[in-house]
Amino acid sequence: MAGIRGKDTKPEMVLRKGLHALGFRFRLHDRKLPGTPDMVFPKYRAVIFIHGCFWHGHDCHLFRLPGTRTEFWRSKIERNRAVDARTAPALRNSGWRVGTVWECAIRGRGRIPLEEILETCASWLKSEAAELEIRSSST
Template identity: 80%
Template sequence: MPDIVSPEQRSRMMSGIRGKDTKPEMVLRRGLHALGFRFRLHDRKLPGTPDLVFPKYHAVILVHGCFWHGHDCHLFRLPGSRTEFWRTKIDRNRAVDVRTELALHDAGWRVGTVWECAMRGKGRLSMENILEACSAWLKSDASELEIRGQ
């Protein structure tokens, strides 16, 4: 199926998509900060430039968009146009996610992932529950955390 917009318009649309400071990330940051957690943002010294870095807890939290990371939830649907391009791109993103998580674990970091579907859509969780789960995980010794929508 051909693209329904011009290449120039598509380029302009795609350039407006942010990888940092997304709405789900900002909501999570505000909530954790209000609970007293202090963190660094997008530390380029660490593999994958994690969204939130908690040096005191030796933990990082990645906030993943369900479309861009190919999550198996109701928010992800492969586009009907340029399907092969998108499949390749999303598969590559998934492979990078796996490598990043492995590298972080190898460097001694605990890794938490909060999926976009946990914060929006029909299966979303309350922000209170998400923050409670993150807080409990940060204070624990568990090496991994995954929060996803229901």
């Protein structure tokens, strides 16, 4: 498991590159904020998390609990979900808007075209909406 990345994953890099090309500037993995968001947009008081469906136990076709060491994986994924459940309210209470882009929206059989994801993120950043969630069209 030491070889599995928590930062700079392919879905994260695709989203970062696209939003940067649209003119958005952001900080990466700000450890001062709860949950260390993947992308922090101080100008818009917004953060975006790019969640891997397996690691965060998403209810989509990309998540399947492994058949071996089931209890280990179940507890690990439940811990990740518990951290997610604490992080979003903590960020909102400190005045941040929270967006989540799921891996299944970027890749997989129900993926959304990248241009559409980028357009949705861009319009959310410019809006006053408190939350954003982008997930696969098949979930």
